[in-house]
Amino acid sequence: MSIDLTFIGQIIVFMTLLILLRKFLYGPLSTLMEQRSAKIAEGLAAADAGKEAKAKADAEAAEQLKEARKKAQEILAAAEKRASEIQEEVTNKARDEAGQIVQAASEEVEAEVSRARQVLRKEVAGIAIAAAERVINSELDAKRHTKLIDDVVAQGFGNA
């Protein structure tokens, strides 16, 4: 139970063990643990970065979708507007054309009527001249003449 040379021996044993354990046990293990914790930290950071990137991409996608929808809406509205414009244009054109056709037809009718009137007038004049010739050629008989003229007129109109 006394202090003796064992004390010196134990100091040597302890110091040797300390140096050896530091070299073989503590050194490799603590290096390893540090490496592992660095690796884990790195992995966690990467996971965080990935999550962030995903959130960003999601937001971007949503933004793009919104924009596309808006654009589609715009295109649709423009197309509708253009369609109604075209419809109106066509309607107007058709109405104009119809008016022109009606006008041309009425002008033609008028021309036809005036031509007919002229022809009629010429014929009436010719008939009148023919009737006058007949009246002159025959004796003047009021009853007969009248009846003749009437006949001629009736005849002429009937032919006309």
Next chain:
Amino acid sequence: MAQEEHGAGGIAEHLNYWTYKFDDSNPFMQIHLDTMLTTVVVASLLVGFSIWLGRRLTDGAPSGAQNFMESIVGFVDDTVRDNFPVHNPFIAPLALTVFVFIFLMNCLDIFPAFLFSHTASLFGLEHYRQVPTNDLNLPAAMAVCVFLMVLYYEFKLKPVHFCKELLLQPFASLLLDAKNPIVKLLGVALIPLNLVLKLVEELAKPLSLSFRLFGNMFAGEVIFLLIAFLLLGGGVVGMTAGFFVGLGWSMFHMFIGLLQAFIFMILTVVYLSIAHQPAEH
């Protein structure tokens, strides 16, 4: 029979070391071969285990022995980091060595009390003490190593402050703050007293460190021997009672061994961290 055989020399008979004496007249010139042999064997096994483990370390998910050692290293690292104001790469391995070595030594107590000495007697040895921490030399050697390290760091990191503390504590205010010249003179006169008090304070550290471990383990050993005598000498009832008491004491003593290893480690760290504490002005 058993009673007579073991009762003859009493407990003291079983507390002798396997000793080699260089010089019979000088009690210092002897060596406890059992303590030396056990420590060297345990230390070699520990180093062998470390080398074996070092070969199969993986930085992926640890398992088995590596996991176990990593948890111990992590625990020691945390303890050191919590207590230290600065980083010193030498402290954690020191704490680890202290903890593991003392714990393994204390664990030898789980072997039956007479196993080692009876085995040794087969080889013709008269005495063999199985637990080296029961030998004051081992705790004292470790405590002195720690103490020398504390002194080394005190002188290396803050030589002026440490010398001032040696000479001026605890009666510093008499010399430094006093206005009265007579009181100041008294302060100067008290410097030797300060030195003595401070030396006692410092020397108490390794002394208490070593005697705490030694006392706990030695008392445990003595109680084991008492229980063993009860077991061997008391007939059927005594043997049954001795068996259960011995079992209970084994468990308790294992816990004490772990606790003492932890206390030795934490005090080592604390003493060294005090030495590393920056000097306050």
